[in-house]
Amino acid sequence: MATRRDEIDCWLTDMDGVLVHENQAIPGAAELIQQWTDQGKPFLVLTNNSSFTPRDLSARLRASGLVVPEESIWTSALATADFCASQMPGGSAFVIGEAGMTTALHEAGFIMTETAPDYVVVGETRNYSFEAITKAIRLINNGARFIVTNPDATGPSTEGPLPATGAIAALITKATGRDPYIVGKPNPMMFRSAMNRIGAHSENTAMIGDRMDTDIVAGIEAGLHTILVLSGISDVAEVNRYPFRPDEVIGSVAELLNREPVETEL
Structure with a gap:
């Protein structure tokens, strides 16, 4: 498992609370997706919602200000x-x-x-x-x-x-x-099928999420580098309730924009 952010070649990220909040892009999300695209980093946006096709979700994200092609979206329905x-x-x-x-x-x-x-x-x-x-x-x-x-x-x-x-x-x-x-989160099966989709390996893949009980625990069980953002439903007190912890805790995805890792003090 990668322990440093500069060892990450592939990215998985949750959608709600990480990239968007109430149909509005979270600051830094559009730039992060562009950064991954420019760097040629394979990535997938994950959601447990099985209602919509990737094409539907791509259109919804575009309306929120995020350009995510449908082939970069992985839903619990697809998994x-x-x-x-x-x-x-x-x-x-x-x-x-x-x-x-x-x-x-x-x-x-x-x-x-x-x-x-x-x-x-x-x-x-x-x-x-x-x-x-x-x-x-x-x-x-x-x-x-x-x-x-x-x-x-x-x-x-x-x-x-x-x-x-x-x-x-x-x-x-x-x-x-x-x-x-x-099948969906917190079953690590969803992450493994997502990694298969983009040809990723757990040794160099990170998972970004806002929930300890789904995103982070499943990421740990799948052997991924885990990053918790505090822009969704979790706060520092929530992190301390669990017997496991993510590799990194950051305020939002804006902190992933070509910067060194910043660990939030717990």
Whole structure:
């Protein structure tokens, strides 16, 4: 694992709280992406949200002032499709989710079906239906394997928290007695599939995130150089709550702009 920033050749970074906040680019984020591009450093922007395709997310980031090509975006939907295809090439799935998830599975060679699918895949959606959840429960009881894109129990909205993938998965688990396999963060599987996408190795790859319980722990378990930014949900007190710690703690990605590492005092 790289211990110094100048040994890093490839970068993985979370999106919300690291590059953008409430649809606005965080100062320094656009310059950092340009710096990586100019230096020819492979990078991927990661998100646990499985609703959107990389093309959708690229357009959303562009509206926030960040130029990130769709091939530089890695979602939990892509990681889930990658995992399913590696386990059962040309398989079938029943999906509760949005276009981001169904498109990823289609492109991985999967067939969408409600009849004896190999997998039931649950991802992010704002339109969970009782009928679809009931169908998922019955298919799992009949032998379909249960996969979930990410464990987040709630998601943000302007009105307050919304139930998210983890909450729906808990409902299905309660009804079936079956726990899902979760592909997205904090499963380091998502980082490994991301590194495979850009031909990176853990020895020279860094992960930038704003959450200790997903970004940093998964980065440590994947053997990456980990950098926590304090521009998202974590503060220094949050860092000290955990038995592990990142390699670096910085205020924001602006501190990664061609400067020497600056360690925030804990």
